[in-house]
Amino acid sequence: ELVDRMVNATKNLDYEGIFVYTRGNNMDVMQILHKRDENGEREKLLTLTGHAREIIRNNDTVTCIFPDKQEVMVERSRTQGFTSRIPETIDLIAAYYDFSTIGEERVAGRDAWVVKITPKDEFRYGYQLWIDKQNYLLLKSEMQDDEGTSLETVMFTELQLLDSIEDERFLPSISGNEFTWHQFNQHVALDENNQGANYAWQVAWIPDGFRQNSPGDRISSNTDSSMDHMIFTDGISTVSIFIERLNNVNPINNGALNMGGVNVYSTTTGNFQVTAIGEVPQPTVIRMADSVVSNR
Numbered sequence: 001e002l003v004d005r006m007v008n009a010t011k012n013l014d015y016e017g018i019f020v021y022t023r024g025n026n027m028d029v030m031q032i033l034h035k036r037d038e039n040g041e042r043e044k045l046l047t048l049t050g051h052a053r054e055i056i057r058n059n060d061t062v063t064c065i066f067p068d069k070q071e072v073m074v075e076r077s078r079t080q081g082f083t084s085r086i087p088e089t090i091d092l093i094a095a096y097y098d099f100s101t102i103g104e105e106r107v108a109g110r111d112a113w114v115v116k117i118t119p120k121d122e123f124r125y126g127y128q129l130w131i132d133k134q135n136y137l138l139l140k141s142e143m144q145d146d147e148g149t150s151l152e153t154v155m156f157t158e159l160q161l162l163d164s165i166e167d168e169r170f171l172p173s174i175s176g177n178e179f180t181w182h183q184f185n186q187h188v189a190l191d192e193n194n195q196g197a198n199y200a201w202q203v204a205w206i207p208d209g210f211r212q213n214s215p216g217d218r219i220s221s222n223t224d225s226s227m228d229h230m231i232f233t234d235g236i237s238t239v240s241i242f243i244e245r246l247n248n249v250n251p252i253n254n255g256a257l258n259m260g261g262v263n264v265y266s267t268t269t270g271n272f273q274v275t276a277i278g279e280v281p282q283p284t285v286i287r288m289a290d291s292v293v294s295n296r
Contacts, residue, residue: 002115002131003090003099009136010086012036017108017159018048023152023260035165044170056172065176072176074183086138092235096120096209105130107139108156117236123207123284124237125151125261135161143261143279151261152279201228201243205291207284209234232288239278239288246271256282265289 014035021028033044045055054065064073087093098118105114112130119126126148130140137159143152213231227244246252252273257264263282266275267289276289 002101002113003087003129005136006129006131006138007086007090010138011041013135013137014162014165015137015160016162016165017156019154019156021154023262026260033165033169035170042170054172054174056170063172065172065174067174070179072179072181074181087236089235093209096124096234108159110134110139110159112139121207122146122281124234124280127236200295201230202293202295203230203232203241203288203291204293205287206232207234210239213238237279239276239280239285241288241292242275243292244273246273256286258282270294
């Protein structure tokens with residue numbers, strides 16, 4: 001019930017705040033604006049430290065602006081930050097995680113319940129959530145490995161609930177018209193197994209409970225490059241699969257890489273490079289990437 005109330009509060013209340021996002025040795029401080037009205041859910045994230053980044057979510061459409069790289073990416077996805085740690089529905093993930101309230105603490109000067117989410121298998125990570133006692137907002141989340149070691153932490157340092165937020169505050173501060181744009185274009189429907197039957201690629205092995213969150217996408221840009229993209233989720237953890245034709249320009253960088261709670265693995269199949277990126281243990285992304293087969 002606590003987590004159900006948190007899901008509802010975090011998605012439906014209007015608020016703004018500052019949070020710290022820590023992964024490995026990296027730390028970002030970000031500002032968040034969140035609003036829900038008759039037009040749906042909107043969110044804006046701004047990095048206050050490190051490389052400039054602006055992320056604007058309008059319901060399921062996310063626009064990421066990278067001024068330093070002069071790039072803009074438009075996709076259908078859950079954005080980074082607090083909402084990426086909100087389970088989609090408790091019923092969906094209850095078969096694969098156990099929930100328990102383990103104590104009370106204070107975060108950002110507010111009293112919170114502490115809820116532990118423990119995976120039932122080795123293919124996903126666990127989580128710990130700090131839920132505001134007064135309004136049920138998520139104040140802090142922590143991704144943990146099977147030994148309870150923190151892999152990634154997102155924590156509010158300032159939080160303010162608002163009666164309303166002006167629409168203008170959700171507009172991008174940079175137009176990005178002169179930037180390189182990368183667009184995720186839907187081009188296939190899902191079959192009864194939640195995979196694209198007519199799609200060029202299929203992931204032959206996925207952990208129990210994971211499903212394809214969206215049909216296969218073709219990422220195109222206003223340059224000549226493109227790649228295929230699939231997203232899989234169990235309702236709280238996400239894995240992305242990218243498939244790109246090899247060329248003689250870019251070097252092949254196969255192998256595994258760890259970045260806090262995110263694992264990356266690249267391999268080749270035929271004339272294509274397959275890369276899996278996920279908030280799951282390394283063996284999971286390796287097994288998924290190695291199972292990618294062509295439907296051609």
